[in-house]
Amino acid sequence: MTNHQTTARFSSGPWRRLRSLRVRLIAVFAAVALLTAVSASGIAYWLNRDAVLKRAQDTALNDFRLSLSRNVSSLPLSATCEDLNTLAGIVAGSGLGYDVVVTDPALPDCIASSSPTQYTLANVPTPLQTQVGRPREITESNPYTYHLYWQRQNLDGRPFVIGGTKVVPTGPTAYMFKSLENERADLNTLGWSLAIATLLALIGSALLAQAASATVLRPVRRLGDAARRLGEGHLDTRLEVEGSDELADLARTFNRTAESLHEQVEELSAREAQSRRFVADMSHELRTPLTAMTAVTDILEDEAESLDPMIEPAVRLVVSETRRLSDLVENLMEVTRFDAGTAKLVADEVDIADLIMSCIDGRAWYDAVEVDAPRGVRAVVDPRRLDVVFANLIGNALKHGGSPVRVRVREDGDSVVVEVSDSGPGIPEDVLPHVFDRFYKADKGRARSEGSGLGLSIAMANAQIHGGTITAANGEAGAVFTLTLPRTPPPPPPADSASGSASEESAQ
Numbered sequence: 001m002t003n004h005q006t007t008a009r010f011s012s013g014p015w016r017r018l019r020s021l022r023v024r025l026i027a028v029f030a031a032v033a034l035l036t037a038v039s040a041s042g043i044a045y046w047l048n049r050d051a052v053l054k055r056a057q058d059t060a061l062n063d064f065r066l067s068l069s070r071n072v073s074s075l076p077l078s079a080t081c082e083d084l085n086t087l088a089g090i091v092a093g094s095g096l097g098y099d100v101v102v103t104d105p106a107l108p109d110c111i112a113s114s115s116p117t118q119y120t121l122a123n124v125p126t127p128l129q130t131q132v133g134r135p136r137e138i139t140e141s142n143p144y145t146y147h148l149y150w151q152r153q154n155l156d157g158r159p160f161v162i163g164g165t166k167v168v169p170t171g172p173t174a175y176m177f178k179s180l181e182n183e184r185a186d187l188n189t190l191g192w193s194l195a196i197a198t199l200l201a202l203i204g205s206a207l208l209a210q211a212a213s214a215t216v217l218r219p220v221r222r223l224g225d226a227a228r229r230l231g232e233g234h235l236d237t238r239l240e241v242e243g244s245d246e247l248a249d250l251a252r253t254f255n256r257t258a259e260s261l262h263e264q265v266e267e268l269s270a271r272e273a274q275s276r277r278f279v280a281d282m283s284h285e286l287r288t289p290l291t292a293m294t295a296v297t298d299i300l301e302d303e304a305e306s307l308d309p310m311i312e313p314a315v316r317l318v319v320s321e322t323r324r325l326s327d328l329v330e331n332l333m334e335v336t337r338f339d340a341g342t343a344k345l346v347a348d349e350v351d352i353a354d355l356i357m358s359c360i361d362g363r364a365w366y367d368a369v370e371v372d373a374p375r376g377v378r379a380v381v382d383p384r385r386l387d388v389v390f391a392n393l394i395g396n397a398l399k400h401g402g403s404p405v406r407v408r409v410r411e412d413g414d415s416v417v418v419e420v421s422d423s424g425p426g427i428p429e430d431v432l433p434h435v436f437d438r439f440y441k442a443d444k445g446r447a448r449s450e451g452s453g454l455g456l457s458i459a460m461a462n463a464q465i466h467g468g469t470i471t472a473a474n475g476e477a478g479a480v481f482t483l484t485l486p487r488t489p490p491p492p493p494p495a496d497s498a499s500g501s502a503s504e505e506s507a508q
Helices: 003-010 014-018 021-072 081-092 126-132 181-231 246-302 312-340 352-362 383-401 455-465 495-507
Strands: 098-104 107-113 149-155 158-166 173-179 348-351 369-372 378-381 405-412 415-421 469-474 479-486
Touching: 021 081, 021 098, 021 149, 021 158, 021 173, 021 181, 081 098, 081 107, 081 173, 126 149, 126 158, 126 173, 158 181, 181 246, 246 312, 348 352, 352 369, 352 378, 352 383, 352 405, 352 415, 378 383, 378 479, 383 405, 383 415, 383 455, 383 479, 455 469, 455 479
Parallel strands: 369 405
Antiparallel strands: 098 107, 098 173, 149 158, 158 173, 348 378, 405 415, 415 479, 469 479
């Protein structure tokens, strides 16, 4: 796949919709809302999580410390394992839902527990046991030798806060197991609530973006429609200005630009109309003296052989230049008809081969032109205008390309194709794009030439009035001009449209 095909594929269909301003606005609003909501929800969740867990564990640890300090003094000096179990049950019975494990260095084989089937010393993390049994130096800021340490730990997939402390150096060590499942359930509920709030914020932002984009895109769409109408030639297109925001300033700028463009186009159209009128009037005025000059030169040409040999070359030069000037005036008048839109078709169904042979025979080109035109290829054309096209193409090939010139006619669906090729050097690549331009000559070094530079442009105009076209290219042996015509010319414009065009032309 080429780059052009890839670009065309991405510029249409779903890719074009994805690149629309509305979709981008909704995407930006949604992204900002999602980022904001996720950030706010994440911060709220972590703040609430720390607050909930800290409150639960601080309450349990403080209660554990107070209950242990209050009840440990009731132990006898030589406490038994049963006494330790009693202490564990009393401390755990505070009503806050934690369990207690008590150990005593004097009873190494005794592990007292308020729930012996669930919690033992093996459930206490080793770093916590080490830290609890390590005494600290008593200072002004540290009145206790042993501190209450805690650690969060998962036991069988359930979250716990485990705290431990030693009361006296030779006394028992107690550990507390507080389940945080209720807090985790509350945090999960909070997480789902925040997720739903984030989703609702995302939906709300999309709806808000839809409303905002409608507010923004409505004037932009009106501006696009106005620019499109302006490009189609409706120079009186203007926008209604509402408000004083940036979009209103854009509408004012568009109106000023359209007004300036309208004035410039009207001025240029007026100048162009004046130029066309001048050329038409000049050509018309030249026809009368040219008619008289042509009649005189015809007589001079007939008598040229009987004239003085010194005068004969001048006479023949005057005859040649008079005919050239006459052809130029006729061409200029034809160009002005096309420019003014007054050129009309007088169409009739003819055989293309007969029309080509008539053109060649009338100009005595039959010895220099090879024709491959089967009979029966018929089309509805203006014979006079098509004769002008053939004469220009074949004459141009004979003049600049050289013999033999080949003319080939073929059918292509509902069209007739006529190819005129020569045996010359071809057309330079830098000249090809300009061969149908008016007054264009490939050899800029020549001050004058036999042609006026209007022949091919008139041929193109005659082809276009039939609904066809002419293309120029270089073939294997020389230049190739290809005329493509529909079998039936396009219908003429409606009468009201034509009159409107004429009125507009005269107004300009």
